[in-house]
Amino acid sequence: MEPSPPTPDVSPADGAWRLRGLFRRRRTPMTRVRPHRLGQVPQQGRTDAWALSVRRDFPVLSRRIAGRRIVYLDSAATSQKPQAVIDAISAYYRCHNANIHRSVYTLAKEATTFFEAARSRIACFAGGRPDTTIFTRNATEAINLVAYAWGRANVRQHDVVLVTKMEHHSNLVPWQLLCQQTGAELRYLDVSADGLLRLDDLDAHLSSGRVKLAAVAHVSNVLGTINPVAEIVRRLREAGAVVLIDGSQAMPHLPVDVQQIGADFYAWTGHKALGPTGIGVLHGRRELLEGMEPFLAGGDMISTVDWHTSTWNQLPWKYEAGTSMIDCALAISAASYASHRYVGLSITEISSLTADWALGLLPTHVPAIREPCAVLHLRAVLAALGTGQPSATQRNGTETHAGGARADAVPRMR
Numbered sequence: 001m002e003p004s005p006p007t008p009d010v011s012p013a014d015g016a017w018r019l020r021g022l023f024r025r026r027r028t029p030m031t032r033v034r035p036h037r038l039g040q041v042p043q044q045g046r047t048d049a050w051a052l053s054v055r056r057d058f059p060v061l062s063r064r065i066a067g068r069r070i071v072y073l074d075s076a077a078t079s080q081k082p083q084a085v086i087d088a089i090s091a092y093y094r095c096h097n098a099n100i101h102r103s104v105y106t107l108a109k110e111a112t113t114f115f116e117a118a119r120s121r122i123a124c125f126a127g128g129r130p131d132t133t134i135f136t137r138n139a140t141e142a143i144n145l146v147a148y149a150w151g152r153a154n155v156r157q158h159d160v161v162l163v164t165k166m167e168h169h170s171n172l173v174p175w176q177l178l179c180q181q182t183g184a185e186l187r188y189l190d191v192s193a194d195g196l197l198r199l200d201d202l203d204a205h206l207s208s209g210r211v212k213l214a215a216v217a218h219v220s221n222v223l224g225t226i227n228p229v230a231e232i233v234r235r236l237r238e239a240g241a242v243v244l245i246d247g248s249q250a251m252p253h254l255p256v257d258v259q260q261i262g263a264d265f266y267a268w269t270g271h272k273a274l275g276p277t278g279i280g281v282l283h284g285r286r287e288l289l290e291g292m293e294p295f296l297a298g299g300d301m302i303s304t305v306d307w308h309t310s311t312w313n314q315l316p317w318k319y320e321a322g323t324s325m326i327d328c329a330l331a332i333s334a335a336s337y338a339s340h341r342y343v344g345l346s347i348t349e350i351s352s353l354t355a356d357w358a359l360g361l362l363p364t365h366v367p368a369i370r371e372p373c374a375v376l377h378l379r380a381v382l383a384a385l386g387t388g389q390p391s392a393t394q395r396n397g398t399e400t401h402a403g404g405a406r407a408d409a410v411p412r413m414r
């Protein structure tokens with residue numbers, strides 16, 4: 001376990017400014033930034049020394065490009081990796097490299113043990129269970145797994161597949177294909193003028209009695225909105241729909257408990273949450289996972305193979321075809337431990353600071369940004385850039401938001 005950060009020796013506002021200084025040297029007088037925004041930032045035990053030590057944990061940030069320090073704001077696309085994650089990959093190849101689930105020699109037993117320990121750790125980290133925590137290549141593959149293995153077997157003509165207008169295309173295109181191939185209808189849950197999901201619209205869709213499956217982002221990469229997923233899942237499941245939540249932008253920023261959210265499927269991706277590229281996670285409901293046919297075939301997912309037929313392995317291996325990404329599993333596990341130091345409050349705090357700093361400063365210099373709609377779009381851009389500051393939040397059915405600006409919730413192509 002990482003030691004807790006030291007107790008603050010500065011006032012909240014001072015601390016905010018000092019932390020902000022990590023991202024950019026201050027060139028503008030402090031008075032130009034709206035102070036009330038800084039006051040909203042949680043300041044829980046963070047000091048300059050602590051923040052600098054966090055920065056030092058990310059080796060790439062010690063690089064200079066064109067003679068200048070790197071300021072990285074693209075974490076929504078992929079996060080940088082702390083030393084602990086790089087070390088986990090290196091240690092696996094230096095000391096334990098062997099294939100898993102098949103051999104009894106020491107290296108192979110170690111690799112298998114570490115791989116399954118990583119699964120248990122990730123299950124625990126997300127509030128799930130190891131046997132229903134499936135490793136995929138990324139969130140996109142996790143969503144496709146559900147679209148193919150559950151969707152093709154259960155969605156029929158005249159059924160409705162419900163998505164929202166704030167999805168990443170990885171949580172949109174698989175459903176478009178499913179609808180094209182099954183004759184189901186793809187419908188969109190609307191977004192209000194201030195960037196929130198129209199939950200009254202949800203009731204209208206559910207009243208048709210045809211919604212078979214719904215796929216909703218936990219945190220939108222388009223707007224930065226945090227959706228009240230537990231509430232949405234409850235209403236959808238009461239209406240008999242199967243629900244997939246795309247947690248790709250939530251896992252790096254929020255404490256997530258998949259049991260508490262209660263979705264049938266919860267998908268996320270490792271590389272946005274300090275982990276390596278090449279690994280994603282699907283948490284699924286046991287009854288559904290057991291009833292589905294495999295998505296990909298061959299390798300670890302078989303139990304027996306005959307000339308004409310085969311039988312499938314137990315959960316979770318039934319959905320892990322071929323040789324798994326062993327190094328990535330060890331690394332995502334290391335990332336989850338490291339995240340106690342960086343993610344959650346600290347990243348949200350840093351995110352808030354950066355977003356608030358930009359939102360406070362830019363309108364002073366760029367007159368067009370004084371318009372409310374420009375502020376909302378700026379928030380979306382900041383969210384997409386990785387500052388993670390939501391433009392609006394909806395929690396437990398209570399809506400709070402920063403402004404009443406218009407948003408065109410067009411899916412963002414990355």
Ligand SMILES: Cc1ncc(COP(=O)(O)O)c(C=O)c1O
Pocket residue numbers: 076077138139140141167168170171217219220221246248249269270271280414
């Ligand atoms: C909300 C959301 N879902 C899914 C994805 C896809 O993630 P991956 O490319 O790792 O599959 C992204 C990536 O930007 C995302 O932001």
